Amino acid sequence: MKFFGFKGGVHPPENKIQTENQAVEILAAPKMVFIPLLQHIGVPLTPCVEIGERVLKGQIIADSEAFLSVPVHASVSGTVKKIENLPFPLMGNVQTIVIENDEQEEWTTLEKLPEWKNSTKEELLKVIRSKGIVGLGGAAFPTHVKLNPPADVKIEVLLLNGAECEPYLNSDNRVMIEEPSKVIEGIKIMKHILNVDSAVIGIEDNKPEAIEAMRKACQGTNIEVMPLKTMYPQGGEKSLIKAILNKEVPSGKLPSAVGVVVNNTTTAAAIYDAIVNGLPLIDKVVTVTGKGIEQPKNLKAVIGTPISMLLENCGYKEEVVEKIVMGGPMMGMAQLTLEVPVIKGTSGLLALTKQETNYCKPKACIGCGKCVDACPMSLEPIMYARLAEFSQWEEMAKYHLMDCIECGSCAYICPANRPLTEAIKIGKAKLRTMKK
Numbered sequence: 547m548k549f550f551g552f553k554g555g556v557h558p559p560e561n562k563i564q565t566e567n568q569a570v571e572i573l574a575a576p577k578m579v580f581i582p583l584l585q586h587i588g589v590p591l592t593p594c595v596e597i598g599e600r601v602l603k604g605q606i607i608a609d610s611e612a613f614l615s616v617p618v619h620a621s622v623s624g625t626v627k628k629i630e631n632l633p634f635p636l637m638g639n640v641q642t643i644v645i646e647n648d649e650q651e652e653w654t655t656l657e658k659l660p661e662w663k664n665s666t667k668e669e670l671l672k673v674i675r676s677k678g679i680v681g682l683g684g685a686a687f688p689t690h691v692k693l694n695p696p697a698d699v700k701i702e703v704l705l706l707n708g709a710e711c712e713p714y715l716n717s718d719n720r721v722m723i724e725e726p727s728k729v730i731e732g733i734k735i736m737k738h739i740l741n742v743d744s745a746v747i748g749i750e751d752n753k754p755e756a757i758e759a760m761r762k763a764c765q766g767t768n769i770e771v772m773p774l775k776t777m778y779p780q781g782g783e784k785s786l787i788k789a790i791l792n793k794e795v796p797s798g799k800l801p802s803a804v805g806v807v808v809n810n811t812t813t814a815a816a817i818y819d820a821i822v823n824g825l826p827l828i829d830k831v832v833t834v835t836g837k838g839i840e841q842p843k844n845l846k847a848v849i850g851t852p853i854s855m856l857l858e859n860c861g862y863k864e865e866v867v868e869k870i871v872m873g874g875p876m877m878g879m880a881q882l883t884l885e886v887p888v889i890k891g892t893s894g895l896l897a898l899t900k901q902e903t904n905y906c907k908p909k910a911c912i913g914c915g916k917c918v919d920a921c922p923m924s925l926e927p928i929m930y931a932r933l934a935e936f937s938q939w940e941e942m943a944k945y946h947l948m949d950c951i952e953c954g955s956c957a958y959i960c961p962a963n964r965p966l967t968e969a970i971k972i973g974k975a976k977l978r979t980m981k982k
């Protein structure tokens with residue numbers, strides 16, 4: 547296959563070397579787990595357990611009938627101690643179920659479909675939903691919805707995002723290296739659901755071990771591995787489609803508009819576990835790194851583990867840390883407290899020093915246009931900062947603000963350190979409020 551590349555993008559220091567060769571270690575579950583009821587794009591869930599109730603590992607503890615929703619599960623067996631609003635890593639407070647771990651590891655009965663080839667699309671999607679599977683590349687979009695495009699849309703290609711283009715992160719990389727057959731089996735299940743012949747796994751060329759592992763696991767299948775020239779934000783759906791298939795997804799449309807569904811490689815492994823082993827999504831591999839960490843690692847932690855535990859396990863050097871980020875440095879969220887939990891979408895925890903955060907005061911825009919050149923969505927970030935200064939939210943919409951994927955490439959490249967991503971996030975929030 548030919549590599550086509552995508553428009554724009556930047557190449558920040560990769561900082562992957564610290565954890566790329568660190569095999570995943572299992573972190574023991576904590577005494578208390580904190581399970582927020584909003585871990586997917588969509589509406590918050592309603593608890594289906596009560597305070598004082600005993601729950602089994604893997605049991606559904608909250609769900610919703612809303613179209614865009616998936617349940618959450620107990621990640622330990624134990625007793626529900628509290629259901630209350632607690633700090634949430636993606637902003638503000640969210641209703642959270644607190645379970646005291648009884649350390650019995652007593653599992654609920656697990657529904658599974660090991661003979662999945664004999665199952666219908668509907669049966670498989672039902673199980674994928676019931677196991678709480680969401681996109682693990684960051685967006686946390688419910689996977690059963692993504693795998694069920696409208697009947698009049700013909701999907702021709704399934705693309706797998708193994709780019710992991712954010713600096714510092716190696717969680718997808720390690721899953722591909724350590725569990726390649728799970729990823730491939732998960733892809734086969736998705737192909738069966740979507741009724742497509744063709745699947746391509748895109749992996750950036752700074753992950754040679756993952757490329758080799760996935761190539762070996764692909765042998766004898768019609769799944770192909772495509773090495774991609776490392777460039778941020780190649781993992782964005784539209785960038786990946788352009789880089790591998792040379793197709794442009796029109797403004798405001800989904801990848802299915804060009805006959806493509808994109809899913810993350812770690813999501814593929816989670817689908818395999820859900821269908822074949824009956825396992826709900828109750829743990830996640832998290833890269834813990836940054837100069838504020840003595841022993842950078844890739845840890846597998848149960849959902850609901852406070853991030854303080856992961857940091858302490860890796861030798862957290864509080865005195866030198868300027869900022870804690872959940873996710874990568876480009877799109878991750880700065881954390882105000884260490885008492886927020888690991889959630890389904892957590893791929894990394896960065897303990898960054900002053901030198902790494904590299905904060906400089908904003909200066910006046912010099913009109914260099916570098917932000918426009920770097921934008922993978924062909925937008926004009928320079929206009930967003932100007933318009934936001936004067937609260938011109940509707941004007942921002944005319945410049946296709948809602949197509950922005952908040953990748954941060956414009957802010958990264960700006961020589962004047964203009965707060966472009968902040969302007970974009972505020973503008974989007976204002977427009978959403980105005981729509982209501």
Ligand code: SF4
Binds near residue numbers: 950
């Ligand atoms: S405008 Fe949005 S999509 Fe374009 S570079 Fe900036 S953050 Fe990324």
Ligand code: SF4
Binds near residue numbers: 916963
């Ligand atoms: S990169 Fe920064 S300085 Fe250059 S045009 Fe964009 S906002 Fe202005």
